[in-house]
Amino acid sequence: MAKATKKQALGRGLSALLKDPANDIKSVQDKNADKVIGSIVELDINAIEMNPFQPRTNFNEESLRELASSIRELGVIQPITVRKLDFNKYQLVSGERRFRAARLIGLETIPSYIRIANDQESLEMALVENIQRQDLDPIEIALSYQRLIDEIQLTQEQMSERVGKKRSTIANYLRLLKLDPIIQTGMRDGFISMGHGRAMINIEDQEAQLGIYEQILSKKLSVRDTENLVRNYQHSEETTIPVKEELPKYIKKGIKEFSEYFGHKIDVKVSKSGKGKISIPFHSEEDFNRIKKLVKSAK
Numbered sequence: 422m423a424k425a426t427k428k429q430a431l432g433r434g435l436s437a438l439l440k441d442p443a444n445d446i447k448s449v450q451d452k453n454a455d456k457v458i459g460s461i462v463e464l465d466i467n468a469i470e471m472n473p474f475q476p477r478t479n480f481n482e483e484s485l486r487e488l489a490s491s492i493r494e495l496g497v498i499q500p501i502t503v504r505k506l507d508f509n510k511y512q513l514v515s516g517e518r519r520f521r522a523a524r525l526i527g528l529e530t531i532p533s534y535i536r537i538a539n540d541q542e543s544l545e546m547a548l549v550e551n552i553q554r555q556d557l558d559p560i561e562i563a564l565s566y567q568r569l570i571d572e573i574q575l576t577q578e579q580m581s582e583r584v585g586k587k588r589s590t591i592a593n594y595l596r597l598l599k600l601d602p603i604i605q606t607g608m609r610d611g612f613i614s615m616g617h618g619r620a621m622i623n624i625e626d627q628e629a630q631l632g633i634y635e636q637i638l639s640k641k642l643s644v645r646d647t648e649n650l651v652r653n654y655q656h657s658e659e660t661t662i663p664v665k666e667e668l669p670k671y672i673k674k675g676i677k678e679f680s681e682y683f684g685h686k687i688d689v690k691v692s693k694s695g696k697g698k699i700s701i702p703f704h705s706e707e708d709f710n711r712i713k714k715l716v717k718s719a720k
Contacts, residue, residue: 460534460535461500461532461533461534462532462533462535463530463531463532463533464503464511464530464531464532464533464535465509465529465530466520466523466524466528466529466530466531467529468509468510468511469501469503469511469512469513469520469531469533470506470510470511470512470513471512471513471517472512472513472514472517472543472547484518485518485521485522485525486522486525488518488519488522489522489523489525489526492519492522492523492526492528493526497519497523497528497531497532499516499519500516500531500532500533500534501513501514501515501516501517501519501520501531501532501533501534502514502515502516502533502534502536502546502550503533503534503535503536504535504536504537504543505535505536505537511533511535512543514536514543514546514547514550515546515547515550519531541572541573544568544572544573545569545573545575545583548565548568548569548573549569549583549584552565552566552584552586558608558609558611559594559597559608559615559618560597560598560605560608560609561609562594563594563595563597563598564598566580566591566594566595567595567598569583570595577591577592577595593619596619596622597615597618597619597622599622600618600621600622600630601627601630601631601634602681603631603634603680603681603684603685603686604618604621604630604631604634605618606681606684607634607638607684607685610684610708612638612704612708613634613637613638614644616644616647617637617642617644617647620644620647620648620651621633621634621647621651623651623655624651624654624655629654631686633647633650633651633654634686635686635702636650638702638704668689668691669691672689672691672697675689676689679699679701682715683701683712683715684711685701685702685703685712686702687699687700687701688700688702
C-alpha cells in the first residue's frame with residue numbers, strides 16, 4: 422500500500438507561499454488570499470496549535486493508535502481545518518483525532534483546509550463539527566449544544582438549522598444535563614444509555630435519581646424496565662428506593678465529592694459512636710481497574 426510519506430505532495434506550492442513573510446495573509450482582502458483561504462495546503466504540524474475551544478474532552482487511546490496505523494499506510498485522507506492566527510501560525514478548528522494521530526506517528530506536515538475566523542466563529546465551527554460526529558456520547562453532544570446557547574447565543578431553532586437536527590432532538594439532549602453528574606458520568610462511560618437517562622429526567626429529586634441509577638446497574642434493567650420503575654416511583658407514595666438515615670453534615674458534603682471523583686454513588690454508614698465505613702461500588706472488571714487507578718493517583 423502507499424505509505425503516508427508518499428501522500429505529502431498536496432499543496433506544496435501554496436505551503437511555500439505561506440512561508441514568505443512578504444505574502445503574509447491576515448484577512449480575506451489581502452494579496453494571494455484567494456489562492457490560500459479555502460484551499461487544502463500541506464502545513465507543518467509544529468505550526469499548528471491545539472484549539473482551546475475544543476468541545477471534546479475524551480479521546481480513546483486505542484482508537485487513536487488504530488487511526489495512526491491507518492494514516493501510516495494511507496496518509497491523511499480527510500484534511501483537518503485550521504484558522505490562521507499569524508505568520509506561519511495556525512490553530513486547529515476541527516480534526517483533532519487526525520491531528521493527534523498524525524503527530525503520534527511523527528508526520529512533519531498534514532493536509533489542512535485554511536479558514537479566516539475569529540474566536541466566536543472558531544468555537545461555533547468546532548462545536549457544530551463535533552456534534553456531527555457519530556462516536557460522541559450523549560453528554561458530550563448535550564454539552565456542545567449548551568455551549569452554543571451560552572457562548573454563541575444561538576436559539577434551539579437556530580441550532581436546528583446549523584446542525585440539521587430537529588428542535589425536539591436538541592431539546593432531548595439538553596434535558597440530560599438535568600441529571601445528577603454521577604448519572605451523566607455513567608452515561609459517558611457507557612454504563613447506561615441515553616434511553617435510561619431520558620427515563621429519569623422527570624424525577625427532580627437527585628437522591629431518587631441516584632437510587633434508580635443504582636438499581637439499573639445492579640439489576641441490569643432495560644430502558645423499558647427503567648421507565649416502569651420511574652412510573653411506579655411517580656405514582657406511588659411507597660417507593661422501592663430505600664430511605665437512608667440522616668447523616669452528619671460533614672459526611673453529606675464529603676459523599677458528594679467522593680461520588681463525583683469515583684463516578685459512582687458512594688455509600689457511607691456511620692454508627693452512633695461516630696465510626697463508619699465507606700463503600701465504593703463497581704460494575705465490571707474494567708470499572709474496578711478504573712477505580713483502582715483513581716485511588717493510586719490520589720496518593
